[in-house]
Amino acid sequence: MGQVGMRLCVELQGLGVPIVGVERDPQAATARPARTLGIPVVDGHGGDLHVLERLRPGHARASAAVGSDDLGNVAVALAAHGVAPHIGVVLRAGEDDAIAETRSLLPVGVVRDITGLAAGHVVARLCAEPVGDVVAHRDEIRLRDTSGVWRRSALAGHDRCAHVEGPRRTPGDEIGPPRTRTI
Incomplete structure (x- = not known):
């Protein structure tokens, strides 16, 4: 339990x-x-x-x-x-x-990174950014501010974390380098 x-x-x-x-x-x-x-x-x-x-x-x-x-x-x-x-x-x-x-x-359907969702919300709040909703969209975290505008989270996805194994890119990665913030 x-x-x-x-x-x-x-x-x-x-x-x-x-x-x-x-x-x-x-x-x-x-x-x-x-x-x-x-x-x-x-x-x-x-x-x-x-x-x-x-x-x-x-x-x-x-x-x-x-x-x-x-x-x-x-x-x-x-x-x-x-x-x-x-x-x-x-x-x-x-x-x-x-x-x-x-x-x-097992056949695995939808996978959601709950820790990433929570981290996206916490980082936005710590940076005094207005944030209402946080969702996983494809392989990234998206935030909706209080005016209803959606944007990508400043957090790097697991596949782009430079501190883990160096930056990893996949072909067709349209996101570009992650925007990061130091807290």
Whole structure:
């Protein structure tokens, strides 16, 4: 369940979507509050096939693997896909290696860099730029200012970060050199 799982369950519950949380540690900080809020919580590991079969995932709309351990989430996603390959899987995976590994094992649809989205918003706010919305558009982060105008984020995408492995460019890269700011 963790913090992200708890928040996800609360939001889905508020939307009227039936949910069941899975928590491997019955003494976890979020297990008792979840139950208090009426969220059913099953004790066990989401990657355990016996736990998943008890949850009857064939009747689910989707499965979400949103723990803090990327590779643990990949294991949960693989297990869920193995038990019910027809349902969608929402996967929290912050590292490129975990996403690449998952792509090699499962059909991956849309990938969103939540950290990049949050960073784009934070950097704009720290630079006193008016920003309302932040979205991922293709391989870049776009910001909409308070007057409704969309623009590219000043942050370099992962594929253009000079501090990681030097600047990398791909053919047809129409964006040009990233605009960066020192904070």
